[in-house]
Amino acid sequence: MAFLLRRRQPENPAINEADRVEPTDGSLGQSEVFGRKVEVPFLVHDLIANSESNYNQFMALGIVGAAGSGKTTICQMIFDSADVRKHFLPRIWVCMTKQPSDDPDPKLAVAKRMLTCLGEDEEIIEEKKREKDGVSGLVSLLHRQLVGKRYLIVLDDAWDTDEWYHKLDLGFDYSIQQHKPNKGKNVACVHSTDWSRSLAFGLPKGYGGAVIVNGGSNKLVEMMVGKENLHHLLPLEEEDCWAIFKNAAGVDPALDPQVEEFRGIVRQGAGGHPFLAKLMGQCHRDMMQSQPQTEDAAPRQAADDSGGVTTNQPNPSTTLGSSQVKLPFRWSRSKTKGFFGLSRSDTMGS
Structure with missing residues (x-):
């Protein structure tokens, strides 16, 4: 089985060991999954097709539904599907659940976790984090890691409502540097000092990349991916x-x-x-x-035709x-x- 027993995020950002929730990953392992097997091929096809055909060649998909409806599980099924494995590289699974070892600044913690999943050197990550604006350094480093790649990133269990996470399809204008026409309708002009404004700036557009988000708040997921990109999970049969x-x-x-x-x-x-x-x-x-094991609960003995007993x-x-x-x-x-x-x-x- 792959449906996870998980507590809600505490209102107090401080986490003690008793409140720790084990992070998820993108693998179903040997777990047996029931249901959702019609939805997954549809979502995989939609994810691949839209990441290539959208105006900015980027797809943000939000999985929303009732608590305990299997949002993490369906993300794992998509992430682990053969077509997704073949189409996207790299694929990284980022568990957004807060951990005791995380940086006090959630933005730093998330950016660092994403870079670690991409295999970035730990010393380089720490060096960028120590800069005057650590978030800016990590987001620009994330962009350099992903630019030119058809990546897939799953953000599992999103909870932080900060605007930094909103509008993941937001891009920025490279037309001057790269002498390319600006075709995007959702574009921000970004200078080197503006990397910290949004997580979206660390996600390059125009190369067929995609992000999948799920979380406890449907409104938050909608703010991250847009209402038109939400997939609502219905109750199981x-x-x-x-x-x-x-x-x-x-x-x-x-x-x-x-x-x-x-x-x-x-x-x-x-x-x-x-x-x-x-x-x-x-x-x-x-x-x-x-x-x-009381006397009544113990296996009863009954005489058979040959005088023996059966249990x-x-x-x-x-x-x-x-x-x-x-x-x-x-x-x-x-x-x-x-x-x-x-x-x-x-x-x-x-």
């Missing part, structure tokens, strides 16, 4: 949520038909959200594994059909809303 639950719970209806009694609970509790379907499955698995006869009181397993689902959902910030009122983002 019931069968996909059911498959996620079974995978996380480690159950097989073919071996235990009574597990089908839980289909309605999963449909109502998950509401099409892969995160909640997975969490419900994990809660069920953990609950079943932690049940004490492994399940006790109905411990099967999935028992009403006693429904309480942990209700409990886990209420606890989850408080801990991870998931609720029906805010699952569609802001």
Whole structure:
């Protein structure tokens, strides 16, 4: 499975070790993904076609949707697809989640992380960061790393609302230096001292590059890529949520038909959200594994025709059909809303 358990970003920018969230990466590894398999080829085609045909030969795509809807996962599926691997080089995955070791200035932290992903020398990065305007030095260095390349950058879990991140398709006028006509309609005239004005200036236009953004705030993603470039994730189909639950719970209806009694609970509790379907499955698995082995729960013995005994006869009181397993689902959902910030009122983002 690839749907990640992740806390919201704290309002206080200071992060202690207890609040640390492990950074994501662009690899699905051996994870099994359920759903979204029709959307991904469409998005890949759209990304490649628009990065080549847009007026500035650059594509910014925003993935938005409910909390726990699988935004990171679909970005990983796009990032790891064969067509994307073939078309874009370099490809870098930049997790925007704050880490304890980050620079106090989020702009410096993000620019440094992007350069590190591109393989820039650490000493050069630190040297640029120590300049009078460290952000300007890092953004100009980022531009030099990417210019002339058909790059793909994924910005996962964007959270900072600073205008520095807005309008990633903004370019600047090289017509004087390169003697090229200015064809772009979204162009800013930038001098050497203006690099720090926007992250967009570190993303060269005109070479077929692309950026994919997802984050907790739909409004923020829209400000970064433009409303017309948003892709809204809809809730998963019931069968996909059911498959996620079974995978996380480690159950097989073919071996235990009574597990089908839980289909309605999963449909109502998950509401099409892969995160909640997975969490419900994990809660069920953990609950079943932690049940004490009482006399009633132990395998029953039954005499067979030859006078021997047979074992492994399940006790109905411990099967999935028992009403006693429904309480942990209700409990886990209420606890989850408080801990991870998931609720029906805010699952569609802001």
